[in-house]
Amino acid sequence: MSESLAQRLCQIIGERNVLTGESIGEHYRIDISRKYKSQPAILVKPQTTAEVSEIVRLAAAESMPITVIGGQSGTVGSAVPVDGGLAMSLERMNRVIEIDQLSMTMTVEAGCILQIAQETAELEGTLLPLDLGSRGSATIGGVIGTNAGGNRVLRWGMMRDMVIGLEAVLADGTIISSLTKMLKDNAGYNWKHLLIGSEGTLAIVTRAVLRLRPLPTSRQTALVATASFEQAITVLRRLELELSGRLSSFELMWSNFFEAMTQAQLPQRPRPMALGHAFYIIVEAMGGDAEYDLARFEQVLMAMIEENVTVDAVIAQSEREREAIWAVREDLSPGLTPLRPFASYDVSMGVGDMPAFVSKAETNMARDFPGAKMLFYGHAGDGNLHAIVSTGTLDADIQHGFDAAIFDAVRDVGGSIAAEHGIGIARAGFLSWTRSPSELALMSVLKDAIDPRHILNPGKIINVAG
């Protein structure tokens, strides 16, 4: 970094918003996986899109790699800055600019924390449907950058489905803006979809217009058990049909995951259901008529018990009981601590291919790592599974062996190595396992066209040197 670059950055955004070397806190240099750490030369905290643009223009002139970081809640190293590069935090661009009740849109800056955007929407009687366990730290820019999914994709889709308008800064500092409130816009290529999920490698998102929904006034949550995977999917399809589109979450847990999490949580709360069933599922529905919705929810679940589709069901009768049910899936720290160090996966496939995937992954692991512990759970209604793998030790070779065992099983069923969390650094070497040469070639063409000098977040997704 030249002295003049730091000085010029200070002139643009003020000295206190330009940090260098050791003064850059760890939070900006490492993501939640804690597997990759770097030492960027400089950290900037702009407050306006114009400032972002000017910073990018200056850094690009010095061929300085730029990594935009959000809440660092990503798990694949995608927001870990390049050593010696420039890290950009949008934490000062954190405003909800407008909620438009008529168009049902929210205009928000990219540095806004997801939970704050959710709560602001709720205060206005609207719902921003995206919801994830990391809601308290993930930012709007980050969830757009990764095309995040979460607990309610089944009903409202991924982040891509909620972004109506976008403003971003390209690799040469150009501001590209389409902050519209229209759901329909087929006037030419839809560039915003190219940027969504591109992990900061094509542009820096600065503002977005998000689609809101009417805030549901009723919420029903249950923990359901089944004796087989097929029965679990019958529960999914029955609830989709018989709740008339109100099903919003379907979180499937294999029995060993349920046992490990609830056992570790016992000091905090009792187990919400007995052990011994093959599958446990958190199901949640949301609607607009509390009395009718609850009665219908109970009726459908009771019918499935009577027909032996499910073997047990517990319906939350209070907010406390709802939290206790969700805690099995979200309060993972106590249950995962004894497995540390572990590797975690976020893969997807056709829902019907899940048993074949799990079986192949277990076979591969038993062959390569006898005695390894594996837990499976996930947003199964969307074809998304998480796997936790542990042998008690983890180094680069073991990690690579785990990756190969899991991704081989994914490839076997025609799935994807990255359902939600993206590719980042961690998965870049495996992208070709589920993407064809022609797809990879097209990705390279797009990267070269939009960021010809590979200034934006180099080394992520497409592992090509800058």
Ligand SMILES: Cc1cc2nc3c(=O)[nH]c(=O)nc-3n(C[C@H](O)[C@H](O)[C@H](O)COP(=O)(O)OP(=O)(O)OC[C@H]3O[C@@H](n4cnc5c(N)ncnc54)[C@H](O)[C@@H]3O)c2cc1C
């Ligand atoms: C407990 C927990 C639960 C999680 N659950 C889910 C889940 O259910 N579903 C899911 O999808 N993910 C989940 N995640 C992963 C993570 O929270 C998401 O990937 C989230 O989208 C990251 O947001 P962030 O602000 O922390 O982004 P960061 O981790 O800081 O960055 C992620 C990527 O986005 C890019 N980026 C950040 N800001 C911008 C911007 N302004 N413009 C362009 N690119 C940008 C970064 O460069 C990086 O490539 C979970 C993580 C945790 C820790």
